[in-house]
Amino acid sequence: MIAYTDTILKLELKKEIGVEGRNSTVHIAYDPQLDTDLVIKKISKTDFTKVEEYFTEAQMLYFTQHPNIMPVKYASQDEQNVYIAMEFMEKGSLNSLIEERFLTPREIIKISLEFLSGIHFMHAKKLVHFDIKPTNILINNANKAVVTDFGTSKYLNDYGFASPDKLYAFHVPPEQFNFGRFSFFSDIYQVGLTMYRMCNGNDFFLNQLASLNINNPQELGIAISNNKFPDKKKFLPHIPKELRKIITKSLSMNIEHRYQSCLDMMNDIAILDNNLDWGYNEITNTHSTVFYKTGTHLSEVSILQNELGHWFTEGYKIRIDNGTRTRINKFFIDDLKTKQDAFEAVYKNL
Structure with a gap:
C-alpha cells in the first residue's frame, strides 16, 4: 500500500490576470516557500468528473517539457480547488x-x-x-x-x-x-x-x-x-x-x-525574407502611416484617401548620419484604387 505524506502549502493570491475565454482563474501569487512570485492557475474541483483528473493538465505540462512550453513548478490542491504553479513572466501574453x-x-x-x-x-x-x-x-x-x-x-x-x-x-x-x-x-x-x-x-x-x-x-x-x-x-x-x-x-x-x-x-x-520590417500605424480609416528602417536609412510614408475615395501616398526616404536626418528621396503616388494598391506602390518604390 502506498503511503502519502500530506503537506502544507501557503500562497498569497495577488492580482488576478484576465484570460480570454477562461474556464479558470489565474493569479500572480507570492509563494513564501520559494520566496518568489509565481503564476497560479486555480481550477474548481467541480470542473472535473473524476478525482484522477485533478492533475491531468499539470501532468501534461510536465510531460511536454520544452523551451517553448510553459514549465510547471508544482501542482497542489485544497478542499475546493486545484492549483497549478508556473513561472511568472513579466512580459505578459x-x-x-x-x-x-x-x-x-x-x-x-x-x-x-x-x-x-x-x-x-x-x-x-x-x-x-x-x-x-x-x-x-x-x-x-x-x-x-x-x-x-x-x-x-x-x-x-x-x-x-x-x-x-x-x-x-x-x-x-x-x-x-x-x-x-x-x-x-x-x-x-x-x-x-x-x-x-x-x-x-x-x-x-x-x-x-x-x-x-x-x-x-x-x-x-x-x-x-x-x-x-x-x-x-x-x-x-x-x-x-x-x-x-x-x-x-x-x-x-x-x-x-x-x-x-x-x-x-x-x-x-x-524562408520568408522580403519586406519583413515594415511598421504600421492606423491614425484614422483614411490615414495610415508606414515606416521601414534599415541601417542608416528610414522610410516614412503616409497612406491617405481623398474626398473622391482614391488613395495616395506621400513621404520620404531619410538618411540618418550622427543624429542628422537628411531627406534624400520624396515619395508621392496618387490615384490608387485601394489602400493595398498604395502599400504595394510603397513596397516597389522605396
Whole structure:
C-alpha cells in the first residue's frame, strides 16, 4: 500500500490576470516557500468528473517539457480547488503585445516559429492543445514565446482523433460543424487564426463580427461553417503576400488543404525574407502611416484617401548620419484604387 505524506502549502493570491475565454482563474501569487512570485492557475474541483483528473493538465505540462512550453513548478490542491504553479513572466501574453501596437512581419515570424516549435513537440507526443490563442502564448523573460494552458488538451485515440470538452468560440475550427472529428489539424487552424490576429490586431478581427451582425454563438458557428469568418482576404497592408498565403492555407475549411504538420508550416515561414520590417500605424480609416528602417536609412510614408475615395501616398526616404536626418528621396503616388494598391506602390518604390 502506498503511503502519502500530506503537506502544507501557503500562497498569497495577488492580482488576478484576465484570460480570454477562461474556464479558470489565474493569479500572480507570492509563494513564501520559494520566496518568489509565481503564476497560479486555480481550477474548481467541480470542473472535473473524476478525482484522477485533478492533475491531468499539470501532468501534461510536465510531460511536454520544452523551451517553448510553459514549465510547471508544482501542482497542489485544497478542499475546493486545484492549483497549478508556473513561472511568472513579466512580459505578459502575446495578446497584451498585439493590444499595444501592430507587429512587424519579422516579429510575427519570430514569435510564430517559437510557439509552433512548442506545438510541434506536443504533437510528437500525440497531444492536441485545442486552445491556441493570443492569451495562451506568453513571452518569457528571455523574450521567447511559450505555449501555456493545457486545460482543454487531449491525447489522440487509436484512430488519430481527439474530442475536446469545450472550445473557445472565436477559435472554433470548421470541422466542429462539418464532421465533428478533431486532430492535429485543429491546432493548425488555431495557429493560423492566432497569426491572423498578430498580423491585423484584435480590433480588426473583432470588428468583423460586428460587420456580420453576429450576436450569439449560433450565428458565429454559421459564419465559420460558411467560410465568412474570419475574412481570409482581409489583411493590413504591411503584411507581405507570402505570409498571407501561409496563414490562409492554415485556415482552409478542408483539413486536406491545410498544412499537414506544424513542421511543414514552420519550413514555409522560415524562408520568408522580403519586406519583413515594415511598421504600421492606423491614425484614422483614411490615414495610415508606414515606416521601414534599415541601417542608416528610414522610410516614412503616409497612406491617405481623398474626398473622391482614391488613395495616395506621400513621404520620404531619410538618411540618418550622427543624429542628422537628411531627406534624400520624396515619395508621392496618387490615384490608387485601394489602400493595398498604395502599400504595394510603397513596397516597389522605396
